[in-house]
Amino acid sequence: MAKITGIKCIRTRRNGTWTVVKVLTDQDGLCGIGSANDLYNPEAVVQVIEQLLAPQLIGRDAGNVEDIWQTMQLSSYWRNGSVLQTAIGGIDVALWDIKGKEAGLPVYQLLGGACRAAVPCYGHAGGRDIAELKEDVHRFKEEGYTVIRAQLGGYGGGGFIPAGEANVPDGAWAKEAVFDEHAYLQAIPAMFEQLRTEFGGGVQFTHDVHEHVSPIGAVRLAKRLEPYDLFFLEDALPPEHVGWYRQLRQQTATPQAVGELFTNPQEWTPLITERLIDFIRVRVSKVGGISAARKIAGLAEAFGVRTAWQEGGENDPINQAAAVHLDMAVWNFGIQEINHFRPEEQELFPGLVERRGGYLYVSGKPGLGIEFDEEKALLLPGEDWNKASYHQPYKLDRKADGTLVRP
Numbered sequence: 001m002a003k004i005t006g007i008k009c010i011r012t013r014r015n016g017t018w019t020v021v022k023v024l025t026d027q028d029g030l031c032g033i034g035s036a037n038d039l040y041n042p043e044a045v046v047q048v049i050e051q052l053l054a055p056q057l058i059g060r061d062a063g064n065v066e067d068i069w070q071t072m073q074l075s076s077y078w079r080n081g082s083v084l085q086t087a088i089g090g091i092d093v094a095l096w097d098i099k100g101k102e103a104g105l106p107v108y109q110l111l112g113g114a115c116r117a118a119v120p121c122y123g124h125a126g127g128r129d130i131a132e133l134k135e136d137v138h139r140f141k142e143e144g145y146t147v148i149r150a151q152l153g154g155y156g157g158g159g160f161i162p163a164g165e166a167n168v169p170d171g172a173w174a175k176e177a178v179f180d181e182h183a184y185l186q187a188i189p190a191m192f193e194q195l196r197t198e199f200g201g202g203v204q205f206t207h208d209v210h211e212h213v214s215p216i217g218a219v220r221l222a223k224r225l226e227p228y229d230l231f232f233l234e235d236a237l238p239p240e241h242v243g244w245y246r247q248l249r250q251q252t253a254t255p256q257a258v259g260e261l262f263t264n265p266q267e268w269t270p271l272i273t274e275r276l277i278d279f280i281r282v283r284v285s286k287v288g289g290i291s292a293a294r295k296i297a298g299l300a301e302a303f304g305v306r307t308a309w310q311e312g313g314e315n316d317p318i319n320q321a322a323a324v325h326l327d328m329a330v331w332n333f334g335i336q337e338i339n340h341f342r343p344e345e346q347e348l349f350p351g352l353v354e355r356r357g358g359y360l361y362v363s364g365k366p367g368l369g370i371e372f373d374e375e376k377a378l379l380l381p382g383e384d385w386n387k388a389s390y391h392q393p394y395k396l397d398r399k400a401d402g403t404l405v406r407p
Helices: 042-057 065-074 082-103 130-142 181-199 215-224 239-251 265-273 290-302 317-329 374-379
Strands: 004-012 018-025 031-035 119-127 147-152 204-208 232-234 256-258 354-356 359-361
Touching: 004 042, 004 374, 018 042, 018 082, 031 082, 031 317, 042 065, 042 082, 065 082, 065 290, 082 290, 082 317, 119 130, 119 317, 130 147, 130 181, 147 181, 181 204, 181 215, 215 239, 239 256, 239 265, 265 290, 290 317
Parallel strands: 119 147, 147 204, 204 232, 232 256
Antiparallel strands: 004 018, 018 031, 119 359, 354 359
8 A cells, every 4th residue: 555755735826826735655656636725725725734734644554545534634623624624625635546546446436436427517607787698698508508507797796786876875985886685686586587588497597696695685585586496596695694594495495505615514414414405515625525525425315415516716627526526426416516727727637527518527547537737837827926925815795884795
């Protein structure tokens, strides 16, 4: 069995916003790659890996993935935070990559084998107004997608009022558009009414609330969307208000998907075991990698909940590959969020997951099935990049009176 001899973190993409974890072994040429991507705290994750986790793992048998996962989870004493779980996730995925390469099998074969021929995915359609949105939906439909997310612009779109037109107080804190829940609750059902008129029942739609509304607003929205037969309504509520999913389930049959911000088992466990949601949408790397995500999927299967692992525009091909390998092997898979990469980014990861029509395909090679060009990766952020000066907090929205809106 291969032994771990080192763990490297390689920051890449623009401003170093991707962190690739490379686990080295004592077997010539055998290494694994994982994703420790965190757009808002990248260097914090790197420090956890390099200062806390890596020193404990040098000399360990790389094949003892579960014991290593438990060691990493418990050795910091305080656990289940986003930075720690992302660090664990990066190493864990790399260890599964190594295990697959040692066995000469794709990771999904190690997880029990294929449950499907390919992985259905959904596209992200958007537009500044309904005309642009319809045009974008047509584009995704022509590309072969049968499930499409529909948004009026960015998150909360349909609920923004230009600061110059909103009733803001003197000395207003919001300098641009302000979010108005009432406007949003009117706009989104109207949007879906027009989409159903245009596309009929042949397209399945999702919509991401991104936690912009109050709990009772989420209940009202879900009820108003029932006639439009959504595939799911995403992140209607933030982690702080998950108790409200009981009211949602009692009040409406609109399917619910949630979990993008979850890192702690106490966030998803009651939602699954009480059958309050229909899709669990955690990001594989954010909950601690493949080892953790496959257990979440097992719990979800027992209670009739499906998976819809979260991706996102800032995510990377490694996390996508880990998610799709799980999708291949998990019986209670529901849908996979799509991600797109620029040509220069794809060049870093030969063998990355391929999309054809509305389906995703893994390469079939051992491990994750993708390679990593470290030399090109180090050049991608640009010569003027200085990781010490990186600072990119999440852009927050405000209401007219200045109150922050939860993302």
